[in-house]
């Protein structure tokens with residue numbers, strides 16, 4: 001069972017990742033004292049020492065992460081060790097700490113608020129490296145001075161200036177637009193940062209390889225990427241948002257198709273039966289709506305086009321659903337000018353082509369997530385003076401899906417990867433929310449831009465790594481213990497399997 005506190009923490013990350021500037025960092029990362037190559041076979045003492053050091057480092061991190069903690073004369077918050085790549089003058093998603101001692105390169109994985117905290121027009125601590133999409137977004141949204149922002153190409157190793165020759169390769173993260181994984185490769189040349197923990201490998205001739213996942217939704221494409229396939233990764237910084245067997249949801253493409261199909265069926269007035277729900281009951285529209293609603297009738301008539309499709313989103317992310325629905329309905333997408341400007345920062349010509357400034361020619365409207373409630377959607381639809389007489393609202397979050405009763409809360413790793421979840425997922429699995437009416441139908445959509453537990457397991461079994469450092473839900477020791485138990489089980493299963501990529505259904509999802 002997941003405790004309420006744990007659920008709140010998870011929800012906090014999913015929300016903060018995307019909404020307001022967040023004071024509370026619930027996604028710290030960690031790296032310290034990498035195990036020397038000899039410890040791959042790991043004698044008990046070295047493992048003990050390594051885990052002891054890591055535990056101490058986490059404790060130090062907990063102190064400096066404490067909200068009220070101000071250690072430096074300038075009031076600058078100290079950066080915990082896990083924000084700095086071990087032995088390299090490189091920090092990732094660490095803008096809230098200002099100018100970190102010894103850091104010459106500041107990386108940003110993506111433009112969600114919990115990752116760029118404190119980044120503004122006042123930034124002058126050093127060069128910022130990110131993807132081109134993220135660069136456009138932070139200049140537009142945060143007014144960061146262009147002179148600091150260095151957009152890097154995807155999939156191309158680039159030498160990072162003033163870092164002792166470290167190269168970085170950006171890999172699409174499958175999170176929000178512009179999000180990327182960073183693969184750093186190079187020697188350890190400096191103990192940068194505020195941490196008292198120092199690496200013994202600084203000055204050694206060994207090349208280290210770190211994969212920072214930022215926020216991501218793991219897919220076979222990641223482990224098949226030429227920069228990663230067959231490579232040993234010393235440290236993986238892993239987005240562990242949904243590292244709990246409870247969190248299982250369909251792939252993005254399954255969900256996207258389901259939404260597009262459902263929208264088309266509803267707009268054209270086709271009958272839809274919904275499955276699932278308590279005790280596997282079959283719900284039909286008649287069961288959910290009043291008998292006189294006549295929602296199945298207006299098939300392919302001019303009246304049928306009277307339905308507006310409204311999709312709720314946070315600031316950036318989930319645009320793929322909007323695009324798919326608009327394409328299925330052969331219509332345009334409308335949103336307010338502020339949102340449109342943000343969408344234009346993204347490198348997505350298909351989306352740009354769909355956008356229109358005329359709300360009346362757009363059958364799909366993109367709105368804040370808060371609009372997708374029965375009261376607000378009514379209010380929103382009525383705003384257009386009778387142009388639409390009904391609406392369907394989609395509310396995509398990672399939280400909609402309820403796992404079937406009796407699901408094993410502690411399955412073996414082998415059994416997790418043996419069974420691909422959600423083999424079938426279609427429009428009938430999207431269930432109308434309780435307060436839906438015949439006129440205003442609301443659907444929760446199990447759409448996540450973070451990896452499911454199944455995907456995290458497949459990813460970690462398919463990649464060759466020495467250490468995994470969890471980056472989310474590591475605020476409490478109890479949570480860290482649970483996370484490290486899964487990591488140990490992955491390690492054991494990976495050895496038992498003898499490596500290799502976990503079989504997948506498509507390069508896009510396991």
Ligand SMILES: [Zn+2]
Pocket residue numbers: 013016017027112114115215
């Ligand atoms: Zn995040």
Ligand SMILES: [Zn+2]
Pocket residue numbers: 017018110112175176215
């Ligand atoms: Zn994010």
